[in-house]
Amino acid sequence: MFDERIALKIRLDQLADAEVRVMQEFKKERAVIFSRLQELDSVDESDDRSVTAITKLGMPPRARRGRRSESLTKLRETAVVVLKEQNTPIRGIELQRFVEERTGKKIANMTTFMNGLERENERVRKLGRGLYMYEYDI
Numbered sequence: 080m081f082d083e084r085i086a087l088k089i090r091l092d093q094l095a096d097a098e099v100r101v102m103q104e105f106k107k108e109r110a111v112i113f114s115r116l117q118e119l120d121s122v123d124e125s126d127d128r129s130v131t132a133i134t135k136l137g138m139p140p141r142a143r144r145g146r147r148s149e150s151l152t153k154l155r156e157t158a159v160v161v162l163k164e165q166n167t168p169i170r171g172i173e174l175q176r177f178v179e180e181r182t183g184k185k186i187a188n189m190t191t192f193m194n195g196l197e198r199e200n201e202r203v204r205k206l207g208r209g210l211y212m213y214e215y216d217i
Contacts, residue, residue: 109166116215150184155196157181162203162213171209 161177162169175189186192193211197203202214 106166112215113163113166150182154178154182154184154186154192155199158192158196159200159203159213162211165213168206168210168212171211174211 157178158174161174161181171189171193174193175186179185193203193205197205204212204214206212
């Protein structure tokens with residue numbers, strides 16, 4: 080006998096299949112966009128500097144306060160690289176693990192580290208509780 084319960088279960092299965100297909104399409108499109116962005120990033124930096132100079136309209140670069148160790152700079156650069164490699168949001172603990180493995184240095188407080196990175200790099204975004212992502216289109 081075909082009742083409403085069976086119909087609902089069938090519809091749930093159909094939704095799950097459709098969801099998987101849509102996610103796969105997003106993943107493919109994200110990969111194409113990511114590879115194109117990497118191509119654009121590899122353009123000569125002199126072109127980038129001229130564009131930056133034009134957009135800032137001759138304003139001097141902001142001076143940074145305090146000292147920053149080379150190891151912190153390396154950790155932040157590595158974190159940005161990992162975020163760029165990820166096509167989806169990544170949990171802070173996973174990001175911390177990747178960065179520590181690649182640099183061999185420990186991050187004592189991930190929240191403080193990411194807050195500083197977000198202030199430094201406007202493309203690094205916190206999406207929610209412990210989820211971070213590199214946004215290409217701002």
